[in-house]
Amino acid sequence: MKSELAIKITKVKEVKRHTKKVLKGNTAAAExxxxxxxxxxxxxxxxxxxxxxxxxASMISKGEFDAVSVNMESEHSVFAAIKGAALVxxxxxxxxxxxxxxxxxxxxxxxxHLRLPVVACNVGRPSYPWNIWCDQSDSLAQRDTGWIQIxxxxxxxxxxTLIQAYKISEKLLFPTLVxxxxxxxSHTNENVYIPEQKLVDEYLPPRMVSDTDIDIDHPKAFGGLxxxxxxxxxxxxxxxxxxxxxxxxxxxxxxxxTHFGRSYGAIEAVNIHAGTKKILITLSSITTTxxxxxxSNPDVGLLKIRLMKPFPKKSILKVLEKVNKDCxxxxxxxxxxxxxxxxxxxxxxxxxxxxxxxxxxxxAGLGGRDVPPTTIEKIINIDFNxxxxxxxxxxxx
Numbered sequence: 001m002k003s004e005l006a007i008k009i010t011k012v013k014e015v016k017r018h019t020k021k022v023l024k025g026n027t028a029a030a031e032x033x034x035x036x037x038x039x040x041x042x043x044x045x046x047x048x049x050x051x052x053x054x055x056x057a058s059m060i061s062k063g064e065f066d067a068v069s070v071n072m073e074s075e076h077s078v079f080a081a082i083k084g085a086a087l088v089x090x091x092x093x094x095x096x097x098x099x100x101x102x103x104x105x106x107x108x109x110x111x112x113h114l115r116l117p118v119v120a121c122n123v124g125r126p127s128y129p130w131n132i133w134c135d136q137s138d139s140l141a142q143r144d145t146g147w148i149q150i151x152x153x154x155x156x157x158x159x160x161t162l163i164q165a166y167k168i169s170e171k172l173l174f175p176t177l178v179x180x181x182x183x184x185x186s187h188t189n190e191n192v193y194i195p196e197q198k199l200v201d202e203y204l205p206p207r208m209v210s211d212t213d214i215d216i217d218h219p220k221a222f223g224g225l226x227x228x229x230x231x232x233x234x235x236x237x238x239x240x241x242x243x244x245x246x247x248x249x250x251x252x253x254x255x256x257x258t259h260f261g262r263s264y265g266a267i268e269a270v271n272i273h274a275g276t277k278k279i280l281i282t283l284s285s286i287t288t289t290x291x292x293x294x295x296s297n298p299d300v301g302l303l304k305i306r307l308m309k310p311f312p313k314k315s316i317l318k319v320l321e322k323v324n325k326d327c328x329x330x331x332x333x334x335x336x337x338x339x340x341x342x343x344x345x346x347x348x349x350x351x352x353x354x355x356x357x358x359x360x361x362x363x364a365g366l367g368g369r370d371v372p373p374t375t376i377e378k379i380i381n382i383d384f385n386x387x388x389x390x391x392x393x394x395x396x397x
Contacts, residue, residue, distance in 0.1 A: 151283040282332050
């Protein structure tokens with residue numbers, strides 16, 4: 001019997017109007033920007049993101065990508081530039097990583113609250129202690145900036161998610177950060193199926209002018225001082241629309257399957273049923289390792305979180321209706337944000353507030369430390385029913 005992963009790959013191979021290539025995750029991101037017809041790109045080099053922008057620059061110089069690319073003096077300027085370009089109606093793209101994203105923090109807030117449909121790619125790495133390897137601390141530290149955040153498992157996921165990101169951002173007027181793991185995804189070659197340009201155009205029409213754009217025939221003020229009563233109103237409207245994201249995200253994913261043959265949603269549930277005793281909750285590339293381990297652990301389920309912000313509470317609660325109350329939830333965090341729990345553990349506990357399920361948080365793979373199948377097996381074999389088992393667990397190897 002084929003595994004769910006094998007079935008998923010088979011479906012990709014059956015889809016027509018695609019070209020198969022072997023690409024790194026960063027190259028897949030550059031290809032996505034091209035086929036989504038981004039018109040303005042700004043960037044500043046930082047490892048391990050740099051090759052995304054180098055690939056885009058190469059395509060533009062060869063005449064394969066019709067866009068303007070501008071090299072800026074810092075990531076703060078990068079995001080200021082795409083803010084300005086988005087304000088005049090351009091479809092924009094950038095990529096960053098680690099300290100670059102942290103440096104842009106102020107502008108991230110501005111882009112979100114100006115309701116600009118910016119799409120950016122972040123290749124996840126930590127900040128300090130200084131490190132360039134895989135970690136999700138940089139992006140998860142930006143959870144409160146008002147950006148949608150989506151986490152990718154592999155190179156195909158990167159390409160497909162960026163296409164969906166433009167769709168959701170331009171539909172609801174929110175910026176979206178698409179996150180891939182440094183090196184495990186960004187610099188690893190994999191089979192990627194690239195859809196024909198016409199197929200993408202059918203799914204993603206040109207960006208429409210919105211009320212958030214500059215219109216010289218109807219002048220508006222942007223970024224001015226806002227009195228308390230208007231500030232409250234702006235944020236309430238922001239809150240109302242942000243609460244629409246989860247449902248809209250699942251609809252966009254279903255539409256994507258109709259066009260491209262690959263199914264996506266806010267979450268992905270694997271082997272979750274009445275007999276499931278433990279559920280691993282994962283982000284990004286650790287998910288792939290966990291899929292393989294599940295083959296020899298039929299009583300263990302997997303809950304992959306794609307939409308991390310806003311957190312898909314409704315989708316998660318619906319899936320968990322299938323399992324018994326004594327099923328244990330185990331959130332695997334590849335980040336440390338200065339608190340007791342990692343970001344994923346925090347969000348799961350918040351979503352499950354008022355419930356009686358046992359929830360444990362596991363730190364694994366921080367700073368690029370490898371998470372092989374043996375580590376996943378070690379997590380699964382922890383005696384979570386023992387009173388001596390701590391709520392938060394660090395896995396050394």
